Amino acid sequence: MFKCLSIFAMAMMIVSQAFCIETHVFVRARAKDAKFLGSSIGGAHVIIRNKFNQQILAEGKTAGTPGNTAQIMDTARGRYALMADAAAAKFDAVLNISEPTLVRIEVLAPANHRQSQVNAAVEMWVIPGKHITGDGVILEIPGFIIDILSPRTHNYLRLSSLNSQPLTIQANIVMMCGCIIQKGGLWNGDKMEVKAIVKKNGQLLQEASMSCVADNLFEGKLHITEKGEYQVTVYAFDERSGNTGVDIVNFVVL
Template identity: 60%
Template structure:
């Protein structure tokens, strides 16, 4: 029995010794915006062996969203980088003993499930051949939208809103958390933001919404009758193709 254990340890030691440390940087970048880092809770990265789906490394990106001028305003040339030393990343250290085909999956924004996107890519890792510098960048399209008012399943008395419209409020940011304002890098004037209102499952009207302060869009819903209401707020940028949606259900009662 002792000889068997010793032999197993020797074999395991041989396998471990033959594995080579291989490092790879993975970054998540919002479409038409910056990198996803600590300020948004990070993007969740999973690296799997494509052959058997075994997880080789897992973690979150951390660091800053990056240099706005470098990312958004500087023309990119071959072998130039839009990431600096502070730019958010996940650094994985993987021990492999032969070329390994891997799947890289990024989930982001990790803490905003209604806006969460999964982006993936595949590539070969070669033992000891690190992929550093800018690393592997996966793009995350969309907007993060949070409807602030009305609240989920809020009960509202018809008598209190019969002559006063319900004020709709939604917070909208880029997928990196970058701010939206009038005339800024991410200009609210370039975006269409509207509410789609249903009552008892039937569409009744669209609601125009406009920016009232940084990231905050507002509009009014006139109310005429009691019922079960569903409000969908969407944002759309025709230039970038970015879209985002959030929904809320509320009740108007007699």
């Protein structure tokens, strides 16, 4: 009897698979106030699950270009005008489904920058054979990618060398899509608030303002007069878009 049930279950599975229809869903990750996350920044990791049983239906990374700047950033774009051109980064998810399926589309982005990575998700019904292409499903990724370049992590510095000149704090800051932040540019570094919050031995010591000195590069000065264990938190904030980003480094002064 059990053998018959097993054969019946397998037969039903084969029949069900035979009626599955390949359904394409384009998934894109767009940096807030910027462009698509594509190959140049390492893409965005996409997972599509069946909402009811959590089965993974498709998984992969977005690939392609960040897209056309004018086409994406032009606020006068019409209601149904496409934001993405043919080369703009996407993940072409192919779902094999036999009936309308409620799915959860999850994006982890940027895929290769874990300290800046955020999770965005949306749930929607997908109908067999009804492809969702064109712009597809666009998930917004807020924030900045921040990498503190100086001081280096767990670097040991001599107080004697810091008495004559301040310590330079440097951070590389880019949009989540990799778009360039520069003085006076479309993503204007002069309009962003960037600061370093400094702690010594766990206690707040001071804040130092940082300014854009080159493409994606922000710099500030820190006056150190005592030995100790230091932590520097660099944050960026754009009041116009609400984008934020943070990186943290620890170092020691002997």
